[in-house]
Amino acid sequence: MSFTGINWFKYSSPQAFHPLAGRMIPWFSAAALVLIGVGLYIGFFVAPTDFQQGDAYRIIFVHVPAAWMSMFLYVIMAAWAGLGLGLNARPSFMMAQAIAPTGAMFTFLALLTGSMWGKPTWGAWWVWDARLTSELILLFQYIGIILLRASIDDLRRADRASAVFALVGVVNVPIIYFSVRWWNTLHQGASVSMTASPKMAATMVTAMLVMTLGFWMYSIAVTLARMRCVIVERERQPAWGKNASIQEVAEAR
Amino acid sequence: MSQPSMWEALRGVVRRDLLLAMRHRSDVAMSVFFVVIVASLFPLGVGPEPTVLRMIGPGVLWVTALLACLLSLGRLFTADYLDGVLEQMLLIPQPLVVLVVGKVFAHWVFSGLPVVLLSPLLGLQFGLGGDSLGVLTLSLLLGTPTLSMIGAIGAALTLGLRGSGFLVALLVLPLFVPVLIFGAGAVTSSLAGIGSEANLSLLGACFLLSLAFAPWATAVALRIALE
Numbered sequence A: 001m002s003f004t005g006i007n008w009f010k011y012s013s014p015q016a017f018h019p020l021a022g023r024m025i026p027w028f029s030a031a032a033l034v035l036i037g038v039g040l041y042i043g044f045f046v047a048p049t050d051f052q053q054g055d056a057y058r059i060i061f062v063h064v065p066a067a068w069m070s071m072f073l074y075v076i077m078a079a080w081a082g083l084g085l086g087l088n089a090r091p092s093f094m095m096a097q098a099i100a101p102t103g104a105m106f107t108f109l110a111l112l113t114g115s116m117w118g119k120p121t122w123g124a125w126w127v128w129d130a131r132l133t134s135e136l137i138l139l140f141q142y143i144g145i146i147l148l149r150a151s152i153d154d155l156r157r158a159d160r161a162s163a164v165f166a167l168v169g170v171v172n173v174p175i176i177y178f179s180v181r182w183w184n185t186l187h188q189g190a191s192v193s194m195t196a197s198p199k200m201a202a203t204m205v206t207a208m209l210v211m212t213l214g215f216w217m218y219s220i221a222v223t224l225a226r227m228r229c230v231i232v233e234r235e236r237q238p239a240w241g242k243n244a245s246i247q248e249v250a251e252a253r
Numbered sequence B: 001m002s003q004p005s006m007w008e009a010l011r012g013v014v015r016r017d018l019l020l021a022m023r024h025r026s027d028v029a030m031s032v033f034f035v036v037i038v039a040s041l042f043p044l045g046v047g048p049e050p051t052v053l054r055m056i057g058p059g060v061l062w063v064t065a066l067l068a069c070l071l072s073l074g075r076l077f078t079a080d081y082l083d084g085v086l087e088q089m090l091l092i093p094q095p096l097v098v099l100v101v102g103k104v105f106a107h108w109v110f111s112g113l114p115v116v117l118l119s120p121l122l123g124l125q126f127g128l129g130g131d132s133l134g135v136l137t138l139s140l141l142l143g144t145p146t147l148s149m150i151g152a153i154g155a156a157l158t159l160g161l162r163g164s165g166f167l168v169a170l171l172v173l174p175l176f177v178p179v180l181i182f183g184a185g186a187v188t189s190s191l192a193g194i195g196s197e198a199n200l201s202l203l204g205a206c207f208l209l210s211l212a213f214a215p216w217a218t219a220v221a222l223r224i225a226l227e
Helices: A014-046 A055-087 A090-122 A130-150 A155-169 A172-182 A202-234 A246-252 B006-023 B025-046 B050-072 B074-082 B085-089 B096-125 B131-157 B164-191 B197-226
Strands: none
Touching (some): A014 A055, A014 A090, A014 A202, A090 A202, A155 B164, B074 B085, B096 B197
């Protein structure tokens, strides 16, 4: 169908995607385990102790990657949702549905590790600072999307309504990211950026980036596993199974 | 016979909704008295200390305005949805966005505007005076239309769902937060004597941003709810 002779849309059918996801999950899980293991080792045993914060800073190796993931995953979820609305494609909505709980989990993790870091360094579990507040709102948005989907019985409407809400909520992501620059906040500014050299030791940056990669792999593995559940849940048909051909599935409908 | 223009359609929708609201004046009175009563509860609960009241006043009044908007969101589309008028409205030749803007404006006139007009009086209860009263009214005037527009998205998304009252609150309140922060911040900064221009400008930015995007999102959500 395309000029390269490859059918790019082969895996956009849930029936074709289900086994592919199953084959990919072990690889991504293994990569996640190795990367997170290596990242934690570098972070806890190789990276030097901070001269100001002592060893308390080491939670950064979980906190910053989790916060990054919470924002990345929201944007990716919204992109899938937008793609679903634009192309009217069910698998895109399924991806958005599969990503949401992982995103909510990372947002919660970022808030939790943040407050564990805040207590020894700021002396408070929580402050009403722009970045903390906007991250909390992101958590509320994830929860709102999950609940909105759950409370609509009609799948088509559930998909599309939660997609619209996810897209509306994208406004919040740049606010979170730039909050430390726009407002004078207690939360420190970015230590790592694309344009300037990092304001921290090289081993620390390495540990953080390895952890981020590990979290990415974990997110992909978990999303694929959830995607498989979603597919089975939605496409349950009598003939649907490992050995059923597309033909049989089509006949069963 | 030529089709009515967009402006005529807009005027028609606004006129109809205002007329309907005038026929159910008690609904409007309810949201007004809700605001008055909730605002009066805080001094009773917190104690009549003037310095404390002046400190919490801007925030309390803004949260009250937020809740009043939230509670009245049910009226925005539900009645038309239940009797089938909304379905007919989606068929009009003019863009659906125009209809949404008209309905939201009429909703604001009967839920937001009374709060704006009452706010100087309520501000006095909290010991605000002079400049800060004016800033409070101005910030509500800029902020409550934004609340109505954002709220309309939530109202359209949850149209006809079970437990839609709680759901709309969960969806919409996080999106109200910037308006609340800048609105209450404007009054607080004028009380502190720093000047409220920055916060008012940000409120204006929120208003324009939601005017640009919220009616479209609401229109899409209405189509999804009614297909």
